Amino acid sequence: MTHPVRPARLPACAAPLADITVSTADDITVVAVSGDLDSSVAETFFEHTVAAIAHSPGGVVADLRAVTFCSCRGLSVLLAAEHEAHFAEVPFAVLAHQRAVLRPLRLLGLDRTLDVRAGANLVPVPRKGIS
Numbered sequence: 001m002t003h004p005v006r007p008a009r010l011p012a013c014a015a016p017l018a019d020i021t022v023s024t025a026d027d028i029t030v031v032a033v034s035g036d037l038d039s040s041v042a043e044t045f046f047e048h049t050v051a052a053i054a055h056s057p058g059g060v061v062a063d064l065r066a067v068t069f070c071s072c073r074g075l076s077v078l079l080a081a082e083h084e085a086h087f088a089e090v091p092f093a094v095l096a097h098q099r100a101v102l103r104p105l106r107l108l109g110l111d112r113t114l115d116v117r118a119g120a121n122l123v124p125v126p127r128k129g130i131s
Contacts, residue, residue, distance in 0.1 A: 020044060035068060049084075053084050060091070079113065
């Protein structure tokens with residue numbers, strides 16, 4: 001006899017400290033995160049971003065302007081999303097202007113791999129020659 005497996009309930013302190021919203025306008029999808037982009041929300045953010053890449057041939061923008069903390073896992077999913085977008089030939093950009101995101105991107109040199117913008121132009125440009 002088998003019993004259904006119930007997922008373990010996480011303690012209240014393990015609840016994600018971020019919100020993710022997805023919006024589309026003019027064939028560009030914006031996946032916005034507010035709060036902490038850490039391991040508790042990174043996978044959900046990645047899933048939303050990959051879904052947006054699959055359905056938005058005009059481009060996808062990861063809006064991180066409201067992110068207050070970006071962990072290594074958050075940076076990892078940004079790179080994975082850029083990789084997915086590159087192979088799908090969908091332009092991908094990261095919108096950020098605060099130190100919590102820009103500093104780790106710059107320290108790791110990811111600002112040279114990712115199309116990072118401060119907000120002047122939301123339309124991502126296809127990246128060529130990156131594999």
